[in-house]
Amino acid sequence: MIHDERSPAIEMRGIGKRFGATAANADVDFVARFGEVHALVGENGAGKSTLMSILAGLYRPDAGTLAIGGRPVRLRSPREAIGLGVGMVYQHFMLVEPFTVAENVLLGQERAGPWLETGAVERELRELGERYGLAVDPRAPVWTLSVGEQQRVEILRLLHRGAKILILDEPTAVLTPQEAAGLVRTLRGLAADGFCIVFISHKLDEVLAVADRVTVLRRGRVVGSVAAAESDRRSLARLMVGRELASLVERPAEEPHEAVATGEPVLELAGLRAEGDAGRPALAGIDLAVRAGETVGVAGVAGNGQRELAETITGLRRASGGRVRIGGADATNRSPGEIARAGVAHVPEDRLADGLIGGMDLAGNAILRRYRRPPLARGPFVVARAVAAFADRLLKEHGVAAPGRRTRLGTLSGGNQQKLLLGRELAGEPRLIVAVHPTRGVDVGATEAIHALLRAQRERGAATLLISEDLDELLALADRIAVLFEGRVMGIVPAAGADPERLGLLMAGVDGGGVAPVRRVAVAGG
Amino acid sequence: MDEVLSVAFLTSVLAAAIPAGTAILYACLGELLCERAGVLNLGVEGMMLMGALGGVAATLWSGSVWVGTLGALLVGAGMASIHAVLTVGLGANQVVSGLALTLFGGGFSAFLGQDLVGRPVPATFGDLAVPVLADIPEIGRILFRQDALVYVSYALVPLLWLFIGRTRAGLRLRAVGERPEAADAMGVSVGRLRALYVVLGGALAGVGGAAISLGTNPGWQEGMTAGRGRIAVALVIFAGWNPLRAALGAYLFGGVEAGQFRLQGAGVPVSSFFLNMLPYLFTIAVLVLATREAARRRLGGPAALGRPYAREERG
Ligand SMILES: Nc1ncnc2c1ncn2[C@@H]1O[C@H](COP(=O)(O)OP(=O)(O)OP(=O)(O)O)[C@@H](O)[C@H]1O
Ligand SMILES: [Mg+2]
Numbered sequence: 082m083i084h085d086e087r088s089p090a091i092e093m094r095g096i097g098k099r100f101g102a103t104a105a106n107a108d109v110d111f112v113a114r115f116g117e118v119h120a121l122v123g124e125n126g127a128g129k130s131t132l133m134s135i136l137a138g139l140y141r142p143d144a145g146t147l148a149i150g151g152r153p154v155r156l157r158s159p160r161e162a163i164g165l166g167v168g169m170v171y172q173h174f175m176l177v178e179p180f181t182v183a184e185n186v187l188l189g190q191e192r193a194g195p196w197l198e199t200g201a202v203e204r205e206l207r208e209l210g211e212r213y214g215l216a217v218d219p220r221a222p223v224w225t226l227s228v229g230e231q232q233r234v235e236i237l238r239l240l241h242r243g244a245k246i247l248i249l250d251e252p253t254a255v256l257t258p259q260e261a262a263g264l265v266r267t268l269r270g271l272a273a274d275g276f277c278i279v280f281i282s283h284k285l286d287e288v289l290a291v292a293d294r295v296t297v298l299r300r301g302r303v304v305g306s307v308a309a310a311e312s313d314r315r316s317l318a319r320l321m322v323g324r325e326l327a328s329l330v331e332r333p334a335e336e337p338h339e340a341v342a343t344g345e346p347v348l349e350l351a352g353l354r355a356e357g358d359a360g361r362p363a364l365a366g367i368d369l370a371v372r373a374g375e376t377v378g379v380a381g382v383a384g385n386g387q388r389e390l391a392e393t394i395t396g397l398r399r400a401s402g403g404r405v406r407i408g409g410a411d412a413t414n415r416s417p418g419e420i421a422r423a424g425v426a427h428v429p430e431d432r433l434a435d436g437l438i439g440g441m442d443l444a445g446n447a448i449l450r451r452y453r454r455p456p457l458a459r460g461p462f463v464v465a466r467a468v469a470a471f472a473d474r475l476l477k478e479h480g481v482a483a484p485g486r487r488t489r490l491g492t493l494s495g496g497n498q499q500k501l502l503l504g505r506e507l508a509g510e511p512r513l514i515v516a517v518h519p520t521r522g523v524d525v526g527a528t529e530a531i532h533a534l535l536r537a538q539r540e541r542g543a544a545t546l547l548i549s550e551d552l553d554e555l556l557a558l559a560d561r562i563a564v565l566f567e568g569r570v571m572g573i574v575p576a577a578g579a580d581p582e583r584l585g586l587l588m589a590g591v592d593g594g595g596v597a598p599v600r601r602v603a604v605a606g607g
Numbered sequence: 608m609d610e611v612l613s614v615a616f617l618t619s620v621l622a623a624a625i626p627a628g629t630a631i632l633y634a635c636l637g638e639l640l641c642e643r644a645g646v647l648n649l650g651v652e653g654m655m656l657m658g659a660l661g662g663v664a665a666t667l668w669s670g671s672v673w674v675g676t677l678g679a680l681l682v683g684a685g686m687a688s689i690h691a692v693l694t695v696g697l698g699a700n701q702v703v704s705g706l707a708l709t710l711f712g713g714g715f716s717a718f719l720g721q722d723l724v725g726r727p728v729p730a731t732f733g734d735l736a737v738p739v740l741a742d743i744p745e746i747g748r749i750l751f752r753q754d755a756l757v758y759v760s761y762a763l764v765p766l767l768w769l770f771i772g773r774t775r776a777g778l779r780l781r782a783v784g785e786r787p788e789a790a791d792a793m794g795v796s797v798g799r800l801r802a803l804y805v806v807l808g809g810a811l812a813g814v815g816g817a818a819i820s821l822g823t824n825p826g827w828q829e830g831m832t833a834g835r836g837r838i839a840v841a842l843v844i845f846a847g848w849n850p851l852r853a854a855l856g857a858y859l860f861g862g863v864e865a866g867q868f869r870l871q872g873a874g875v876p877v878s879s880f881f882l883n884m885l886p887y888l889f890t891i892a893v894l895v896l897a898t899r900e901a902a903r904r905r906l907g908g909p910a911a912l913g914r915p916y917a918r919e920e921r922g
Contacts, residue, residue: 100919139792140919160794175789177782178910187775188782189793195774238793 090115090150090246090277091136091167097144098131100492102484105131107301109145113294115245118268118278120288120309123298123321124524125496126482129281130172132298133248136279137169138162149246160189168239169248172495172522174231178224182206182217186238202241209240214267227384229260236267247271248279253287254522257382257550265291283496283524285314297321322526344373347408347513347544348394354402355393363389365568366403373512376535376545378559378576380552382588386568387548388430391517394546395427396420397435407513421450426511428503428519430548432495436502439491443483444472446490447505479504480530495522503531507538514538514545520554532558552581566590614745616873620865621749628861629757630655630818630832634839635846635853636760636767637683637811642843643771644804645784645911648690649705652836653712654809658683658816660716663728663827672730676756676817683813684806686712691805695798698915713830723827731825732756732818756818760854767850780804784909787916797916812836834887841890845897848908856893863889 093111097104105128113119121129134140136147138156147154149165156162162169176185183199186206203219210216215233223231232252239247249268253261268278268291282288288295289309296306297320305320348371357363363386371377381387392398394405396417405413407423421427429435437446448468451457456467472486479500483493490498503519516535520528535558539545549555555562559576564587571587634651641648648654658679665678690708693699732754741751771777779800782790787797815835820827838860846853867882 137792158794158796159792160796163794169792171792175786175792177786177789179785180778180782184778185789188778188790189795192775195776197773197775197778 088115088151089113089148091279092148092151093132093136093145094147095145096132096135096142096147098128098135098140098142104301106135106142109298109301109303111296111303112306113246113277113279115277116272116275117293118272118280118291120280120282120292120295121298122282122285122288122295122317124482125500125522125527126494127298127321127524128301129298130250130494133169133250133279133281136162137167137248139169163189163239163242163244166243166245167248168242168244168246170232170235170239170250170252172250172254174235176223176231176234179222181220181222182226182234182237183219185223185234186219186241190242205241206237209237213240213270214263215240228255229257229383232256232264245275246277246279248281250281251283251522252280253282253284258552259382261287283522283528285317285525288317289314299323318525321524344375344542344544345409346370346372346406348546349406350394350403351406352403353390353393353400353405355389355398355400357386357389362401363568364393364400367568367570369563369570369573371513371544371546373544374539374542375561376539376547376559377573378555378562379546379548379565380550380555380562380584380588381565383550385565387517387565389568390565391427391429391515391546391548392435394420394515395425395429397429424509424512426506426509426514426516428506428514428516430517432498432502433491437490437498439489441490442487443476443481443490443493443501444468444486446501447472447475447486450505450509475501475504475508480527496524496527499523500527500530503534507534510541510543511538512543514543515548516545517548518550519547520549520551552584556581564588616869618745618748620862620869622752623865623869624858624862625749625753626757626818626823626861627864628857628859629760630815630823631835631839631842631860632760632764632854632857633756633815633818634812634836635842635857636763636850637808637815638840638843639808639846639848639850639853640767640780640804640811641687641808642912643780643784643848643909644801645787645909645914645916646690646694646801646805647701647705647913648687648708648805648808649702649840650686650690650708650712650809651812651839652832652834653709653716654683654686654812655712655816655819655832655836655839656716656830657686657712658813659820659831660720660723660816660827661813662817663720663723663726663820666728666730666821667723667726670729672732672755672821675728675730675821676814679813679817679820680810681813683816684810687806687809687812688802690809691802694915695802695805698917701913701915709836717829720827720829724829726826728821728825730821732822754822756814756822764850764854771850781909783916784911787911787914788918791916791918801916812839815839838886838890841894844908845893847897859893860886860889 089112091113093109096106096109098106109132111132123129131140135142138159138161149167154165183202183206186202206219215237217230217233223234252264256264272278280292292309294306295309295312295317297304297317299321350367350369353364353367355364367390379387389398393400396415400413404411407425412420412423433439448457448471452463457464457471469486476483476486481497481500483497520531523531535545547555547558556576556579561573562576562579562584563573564571564584566588567590571590574584634655638648638651661682662675662679666672666675686708690704693704694701734752734754737751741747771780779795782795783797783800791797816832819831824831842853842856845856863885867885871879871882
């Protein structure tokens with residue numbers, strides 16, 4: 082490999098890091114070079130974010146040495162790391178939302194003069210943006226930007242600081258397919274310019290497409306480092322998990338669906354309207370029905386009403402017009418509690434904001450839906466033994482990697498939080514499941530498990546509204562796919578034999594002529 | 608009764624509103640800085656009391672009000688550094704630490720000040736007329752025949768406003784209060800900055816105390832700040848964390864206070880107990896209104912207000 086002749090940008094040797102009883106990293110060696118895109122993969126909780134946070138100066142290792150650009154260093158803070166040209170785009174963005182783009186870029190930079198002058202920075206950002214395909218308005222306040230744009234700000238900010246080593250922690254998890262493709266182009270361009278890029282992702286196709294080398298972590302240890310060109314999904318997955326994964330042999334996207342559901346309608350939306358956070362209309366009259374045993378996918382570019390749709394159905398947002406009926410009964414503007422008791426499970430987009438409580442332990446989070454009823458409740462009391470049993474079973478059934486039920490939820494890796502949330506929501510045999518990006522940030526093994534769970538629920542007769550930006554996921558799980566654009570349903574297409582191109586057009590707001598779907602036989606092994 | 612509606616009466620109320628509001632204004636600006644950095648300090652009342660006492664003591668010792676003011680400033684800063692060590696250094700609960708500081712300041716100043724009660728201070732802030740400006744009818748009397756601390760606060764308000772909104776240091780201040788992890792990741796020392804602004808806030812609260820004990824009510828009295836420190840904390844919310852609005856709010860309170868005395872003086876038949884309640888009723892009214900407005904404009908305080916920051920802590 083030519084890359085091996087390039088000078089090493091990062092050399093981590095024997096890195097160890099513990100959090101209480103958890104060994105997040107143990108004896109990790111990691112080497113990446115200038116001019117390469119180096120992917121870091123592994124299951125949820127494998128220690129990827131921890132390792133990179135050490136490199137970025139945010140965490141201090143308990144053991145091991147670190148060299149950057151050939152020089153041994155000890156990092157005491159992110160500031161020192163940035164000084165050495167190492168910058169990280171974190172899984173949760175590190176932007177100050179009320180600040181403008183330029184202000185965020187200026188934050189922490191040494192510059193002459195006491196005044197806050199953004200003119201020069203704005204110009205520099207425009208130039209950088211043009212050069213690397215990262216266009217964004219430097220004067221826009223960050224909270225007005227889409228997630229994809231915010232990510233561009235993160236990258237621009239590091240480039241502007243003169244970072245030569247860029248670490249991106251699951252950058253594509255929150256992007257639309259189009260945005261992800263753009264990001265991949267940007268990263269390849271940067272590598273060609275001599276940057277060293279470290280790229281964490283759970284999407285193995287994407288990893289193989291963008292990376293030169295792939296290092297695999299399992300339970301805090303390196304289990305392999307291979308050239309992307311000499312590897313494939315299957316062998317990577319085997320390294321990550323330590324066993325063979327069924328779904329990776331045959332792509333789930335190509336599994337055909339059996340009979341179309343004929344059950345009673347469980348969710349009926351009629352002319353549903355709601356306003357977004359900024360008070361602008363977000364849902365402009367949605368008509369949609371989901372039957373028992375049916376999964377309806379909702380596709381669309383982020384910000385076209387998906388979140389508001391889920392929130393309005395589950396009672397977290399007021400409907401300003403129209404009706405929601407659940408199981409034939411009117412549920413418009415009922416409280417979230419009433420709706421949940423009507424048998425609705427909710428997997429929200431932002432699990433820490435709307436689904437879980439970071440400061441509470443796992444057991445507390447596990448019982449949130451059922452602590453009011455026996456066997457967990459007896460009169461006003463919660464039965465500790467029953468809670469422990471329930472929580473332990475949930476953790477075990479769903480393979481949540483955690484020291485135990487007393488662990489604080491916030492310390493879990495994102496994927497493990499998601500497994501717990503799904504386990505809790507599906508435990509009550511709901512008749513309607515509203516799931517928003519259920520596998521975002523979740524590793525391949527867990528994605529497989531979550532898909533299996535959702536399929537089992539469908540078979541059991543649950544109605545599912547699955548909101549996702551991952552077309553493969555929708556095609557794999559849904560019976561019909563509704564495309565949202567600017568708060569309206571642009572079209573509803575049967576998933577079997579759906580044409581991704583037509584879906585793409587609908588997502589862009591182009592009505593491909595008539596509502597009848599253009600059927601086409603899938604070419605590759607369909 | 609008629610004189611209540613006269614221009615002269617109004618002018619005198621407004622002229623008294625400014626110095627009465629100035630003590631609150633200093634304390635409020637201090638708390639505002641501290642909160643902008645993400646730290647809630649409910650110890651303002653205690654810091655003001657200690658400042659008021661420190662001001663009197665240092666003036667008695669030196670014979671100079673300016674040395675006295677410096678003393679008040681240092682005592683306030685010293686009190687605040689307790690809060691800084693506890694909350695920023697050790698991550699203690701900010702509400703508890705602040706309340707403790709108020710109780711401690713009240714008790715400790717009463718204890719230390721026993722011998723000073725009623726002693727006349729050798730020097731106080733007297734009114735200074737600004738040449739030319741003081742002669743503008745009514746306005747001159749209201750704004751430009753005041754003491755030196757008032758004039759300093761006139762300058763401080765726009766300066767702080769510029770500092771917070773328009774300087775690089777102000778950007779860092781806002782960042783540690785909004786999103787400390789982001790500031791940290793970008794190389795801003797969150798702990799050091801937060802501690803600095805807590806101490807600065809205490810210094811201003813101390814000066815606020817001196818504005819009373821060396822200005823409006825010269826001399827030391829136990830509990831002489833009479834809840835102004837608590838009002839200052841409430842005012843920060845009314846001000847929407849903006850120094851210009853803080854000034855407006857502080858003078859409004861000064862006006863309520865001044866009006867209350869003058870109405871009593873003018874023999875208006877209202878119970879003095881009711882008049883004494885006015886500032887607190889006003890506080891509640893103002894808070895309700897400010898909170899409703901904030902909710903409507905989706906405008907909150909600094910997002911990380913009250914949340915301790917520790918680098919390797921998750922969730
Ligand atoms: N600040 C922390 N406090 C306590 N435990 C932590 C902390 N950070 C990480 N951990 C634990 O260390 C392990 C590794 O976590 P890390 O976030 O590095 O995993 P990851 O590979 O990035 O996972 P994911 O793919 O889900 O993001 C996990 O078990 C996690 O619970
Ligand atoms: Mg991670």
